[in-house]
Amino acid sequence: MTISTDALTVGYHGTAIVQSVKLTVPHGKITALLGPNGCGKSTLLKAFANILKPMSGDVYWENQPLQELSAKHLSTQLALLPQTQPIPEGIKVKDLVAYGRSPHTGFWGNLSTTDLAIVQSMMVQTNVDELADKLVSELSGGQRQRVWLAMILAQETPYLLLDEPTTYMDINHQVELMHTLRALNNQGKTVVTVLHDINQAARYCDHLIVMKAGVLICQGTPSEVLTTEMLQAVFDLKAQVHKDPVSGTPMCIVED
Amino acid sequence: MITPSRFFLFSTLLLVFLALTSLSFGAVSLSFLDVINGFFEDSEHYFTIHEYRLPRTLLAIVVGAMMALSGALVQGVIRNPLASPDVLGVSHGAGLAAVLYMTFLPDASTNWLPEVALVGGLLAAIVLWLLCGTSSSAIKLAITGVAMAALYGSAIDFVLLVKPLEVNNALLWLTGSLWGRGWPQLTSLLPWLLLIPLGLGLAKHLNLIDLGDDSAVCLGTKPNIIRLISLATAVGLTASCVAICGPIGFLGLIAPHLTRRLIGGRHQVLLPATLFVGALLLVIADLVARTINPPIELPAGLMTAIIGAPYFLWLLFSLR
Numbered sequence: 001m002t003i004s005t006d007a008l009t010v011g012y013h014g015t016a017i018v019q020s021v022k023l024t025v026p027h028g029k030i031t032a033l034l035g036p037n038g039c040g041k042s043t044l045l046k047a048f049a050n051i052l053k054p055m056s057g058d059v060y061w062e063n064q065p066l067q068e069l070s071a072k073h074l075s076t077q078l079a080l081l082p083q084t085q086p087i088p089e090g091i092k093v094k095d096l097v098a099y100g101r102s103p104h105t106g107f108w109g110n111l112s113t114t115d116l117a118i119v120q121s122m123m124v125q126t127n128v129d130e131l132a133d134k135l136v137s138e139l140s141g142g143q144r145q146r147v148w149l150a151m152i153l154a155q156e157t158p159y160l161l162l163d164e165p166t167t168y169m170d171i172n173h174q175v176e177l178m179h180t181l182r183a184l185n186n187q188g189k190t191v192v193t194v195l196h197d198i199n200q201a202a203r204y205c206d207h208l209i210v211m212k213a214g215v216l217i218c219q220g221t222p223s224e225v226l227t228t229e230m231l232q233a234v235f236d237l238k239a240q241v242h243k244d245p246v247s248g249t250p251m252c253i254v255e256d
Numbered sequence: 257m258i259t260p261s262r263f264f265l266f267s268t269l270l271l272v273f274l275a276l277t278s279l280s281f282g283a284v285s286l287s288f289l290d291v292i293n294g295f296f297e298d299s300e301h302y303f304t305i306h307e308y309r310l311p312r313t314l315l316a317i318v319v320g321a322m323m324a325l326s327g328a329l330v331q332g333v334i335r336n337p338l339a340s341p342d343v344l345g346v347s348h349g350a351g352l353a354a355v356l357y358m359t360f361l362p363d364a365s366t367n368w369l370p371e372v373a374l375v376g377g378l379l380a381a382i383v384l385w386l387l388c389g390t391s392s393s394a395i396k397l398a399i400t401g402v403a404m405a406a407l408y409g410s411a412i413d414f415v416l417l418v419k420p421l422e423v424n425n426a427l428l429w430l431t432g433s434l435w436g437r438g439w440p441q442l443t444s445l446l447p448w449l450l451l452i453p454l455g456l457g458l459a460k461h462l463n464l465i466d467l468g469d470d471s472a473v474c475l476g477t478k479p480n481i482i483r484l485i486s487l488a489t490a491v492g493l494t495a496s497c498v499a500i501c502g503p504i505g506f507l508g509l510i511a512p513h514l515t516r517r518l519i520g521g522r523h524q525v526l527l528p529a530t531l532f533v534g535a536l537l538l539v540i541a542d543l544v545a546r547t548i549n550p551p552i553e554l555p556a557g558l559m560t561a562i563i564g565a566p567y568f569l570w571l572l573f574s575l576r
Contacts, residue, residue: 051470075476086335088466090257090521099463103476109460109524155475 001158002027003048003078003192007057010047011214016055017043019214030181030191032201035211036235041194042083042163044211048192049080049161075103079152083163083194085144087137093147094132097123100154119154126150126180142173149180160184162193166200178204199251202226203244210234226250258518260525267532271317274536278313278543279305283551311438316542316556317535318445319434319497320507324534325455326493327508328515328527329486332462334398338571340509341494344401344487347503348408349380350495354502355412355426359419369429370444370499377495380404381487432504432557434542441500448496452531455489458482459523466521504538504557506564511537513571537563 004024011017018040025031025048033041046052047059050066058065061077079100088096100122101115111119123129126146131139136147145165152160162181166174181191182204195201201208202222209219212234218225231239231252238255279291286294286301294305327340334343341347353376354369384404388397416426461482464472469479494508511534512526519529541559548554 046470049470049474051473071473071478072476075474078474080470080474082468082470084468085471086466086468088521090516090519090526091466092520095520095522096467099467099475102460102464105460107457107460109463152474 001062001077001190002060003159004060004063005044005047005057006060008044008047008054008059009056010043010052010054012043012052014055017214018047018211020057021211021214021216023209023216023219025190025192026207027190028185028188029206030185030193030204031207031209032193032195032205033209033211034195034198034201035217038213039211040214041211043214045080045161045163045192045194049078050074051080072103075155075157077157078159078161079155079157081148081152081160081162081165083167085148087144089137091136092132093128093134093136093139094119094123096136096147097128097150097154100151103155118156119150122150122153125153125183141168142170145169145173145177149177153184158188159190159192162191164194164196167196174200198226198231199244202251203247203249223250226252257520260519260529263519263529264532267529267536271532271536271539274539274543275313275317278316278539279309281543281547282309283546307438311442312434312542313539315437315442315445315500316434316538318442318449319501319504320511320534320536320538321531322445322448322452322493322497322534323504323507323538324511324515324530325452325527326490326497327510327534328512328523328530329455329458329462329490329493330508331512332458332523333465333483333486335466336395336398338509338568339398340506341490342405342503342505342508343398344384344491345380345404345408346377346491346494347498347505348405348412349383350374350377350498351430351503352376352408352412352415353379354429354499355415358426358429359415370441370496373499374495377491377498380408381491381495429502431555432502432560433545433553433555434501435553435555437500445496445500448492451489451492451496455486455493456527458486458489459527462486462523462527502555502557504541505561506568507534507537507560510560510564510567513567 002024006022008021009016009019021044033044035041043052047054061069098111098119101111101119102109105111105115123132126149128143128146128150131143136144139147166177185191208222208225210217210225210230217234218230226241228239228241231237239252240255241250241252244251276291280286290301291305293299294301330339330341330344350373354373357369357372384401387400461477464475464477465479465482472479512530515526515530515533519525538556542556545554545556545559
């Protein structure tokens with residue numbers, strides 16, 4: 001069970017953003033996609049989710065091109081947390097989380113007792129069960145993010161794709177989210193997330209994939225990837241790499 | 257918000273009550289007993305009730321429900337509370353076709369008016385489709401629709417100014433009225449009722465479209481195909497109604513909006529509920545239009561516009 005790409009070129013409106021990328025996402029790990037703005041990390045994530053179709057090359061799920069798989073089947077394998085989430089009108093938190101069961105429900109979307117139990121347990125896991133009867137439009141940004149996470153967890157997919165999940169969060173919620181991702185990973189889920197914060201990625205993720213200008217630059221464990229040379233080459237940044245005194249993972253400190 | 261079961265119970269009772277009221281009042285007021293007797297051929301009120309008020313009341317219920325569902329489908333896929341079939345230019349397209357037919361072929365039979373309006377509505381939808389394509393953004397679709405509606409509106413005005421002699425018929429029809437409509441119009445609308453279950457069947461997918469296209473794709477639906485089916489269904493519903501009653505403004509905008517405020521945005525409840533709200537609104541509008549100053553009848557479209565226009569403005573301002 002893996003996502004892989006071969007000579008993948010993908011972009012918007014005929015302009016290639018990601019160019020001939022070949023990689024395999026490590027199964028059972030938390031992987032971060034890193035790189036400067038516009039490097040194509042979100043585009044790559046959308047290609048993984050079959051939202052953007054390849055201009056050339058292919059994305060594979062279990063060695064089968066995504067195009068050949070049915071949308072229904074794929075929706076039981078991959079779940080996506082988008083970067084921005086529209087606010088549906090007049091929808092309660094428990095309804096939104098229940099929408100995550102859609103791939104498993106029938107024509108009219110009726111929820112079985114099993115579905116309801118899963119919805120409840122996912123709300124507990126992301127700590128939003130107390131908000132169940134509130135309208136999604138009444139929530140704060142951080143709460144809404146957790147509700148959407150509960151929604152995609154209710155999809156019960158082995159793989160989770162997240163697009164900058166921590167960007168608009170307070171630091172305590174960021175840490176909480178990264179811990180939740182680790183807990184999910186320990187339950188057997190593979191997580192692929194676009195992140196902005198390099199130190200956050202190095203501390204909480206197992207595998208880093210670095211991109212620049214649509215091209216894959218390097219990948220590996222945080223200590224393999226996070227080097228002064230890489231920071232200079234990719235981010236045009238003079239920085240030192242030190243050991244995080246608490247976790248022992250590498251972290252970068254910017255020189256003037 | 258109120259619970260769905262309470263809503264459906266209450267709105268069913270209210271609809272029955274209003275339908276009976278609508279049968280009782282008009283140019284002549286009848287007692288409840290007269291209304292019941294009027295269903296049987298030997299009653300002196302048989303003509304008033306069975307041939308005149310009953311089909312008209314039923315038509316108000318059916319047209320109200322269809323316009324409301326049409327609006328709910330459009331709002332569902334365009335993700336904009338200001339969207340409605342009027343916004344897509346469908347109503348105006350149908351209106352233009354009918355006005356052209358009435359003014360340039362004054363001797364032709366008015367029996368063909370519904371079909372002509374229907375063709376106009378569908379053509380307007382096809383023009384919109386050609387201009388916007390399959391994967392255009394919701395905003396682009398709405399803005400193009402508004403622009404086309406304005407164009408058709410101006411064309412209607414132009415025709416009416418150029419051909420002032422045939423204006424009367426066209427004006428009467430253009431305000432949207434149930435006046436003089438009876439069993440033949442109701443019967444001709446029946447096949448189009450098949451669009452109602454088709455629209456209701458989209459409920460689960462419309463929920464997912466509310467979450468944005470990316471999420472909808474990942475939850476296993478195909479937004480572009482759902483959008484195509486929804487809009488086609490909405491166009492069919494609107495055009496067939498406009499063909500019979502003329503453009504009854506704002507109904508497709510207000511009914512789904514009001515419903516969403518009452519029982520929430522989950523489409524499995526919203527879509528069936530909006531049928532009731534639409535039916536209630538048009539029965540009330542027609543009742544008021546008929547009884548406000550008998551025996552003179554105002555068009556129901558005038559009543560919906562009087563309520564609808566301020567509602568639309570309030571909506572616009574509350575969106576900032």
